[in-house]
Amino acid sequence: MPSTTIPTTHSQDFSAVPGYRPDEPNPVYAALAGAVMVPIADELAAWARPIPEFGHDLRLVAAPSPATDAVRTDPDAVAARRARHTPRATPVALRHRVRDAHTAANRRRAEADLDAYFADREPLAA
Incomplete structure (x- = not known):
């Protein structure tokens, strides 16, 4: 009957690997000696967070502070925002505006x- 054991090549000397401990079953983990280990439950909880709906906007949830609201509604800020979003009147735009x-x-x-x-005519349909 043939042997069912898998031949291994772990006869190398890993004592030069930093953090290697010979009592570990697999020397590959020796490289993780200084790594921060996160419990799998925390990792799964982080991945299992509910995904917000498409188009979900946190600005609809978080009410602005009075200071933020005062800055946002300041007439100078509103004028600057409108100037930023209003296209300049180019000759083509003016011509289109006249045409419209x-x-x-x-x-x-x-x-x-x-x-x-x-x-003075009677409606065709009532």
Whole structure:
């Protein structure tokens, strides 16, 4: 009957490895002599934390302090924030703004003409 033992190559001398203790069953763990060992229960608890929902925003949970709220609602801060988020008026933007104003005026004029046209007619559906 053949032998079921697995041949090992652990006949090397590991006494030069820092932290090696010959009573350890596997000398690979000698390199972990100075490592911080974390209990597996703590590691699993850290991984098992509930994942927040997609789009969850902590700013909705944490109420700002009065000092933070005062700084945030300061008129200068609001103006600076608006200036940061407002695009500068470039010639193209101004041209588009004028075009949009003309389009809106034409739409309002057409709606007024339609209202005047249908003002004296009976509605087709009640």
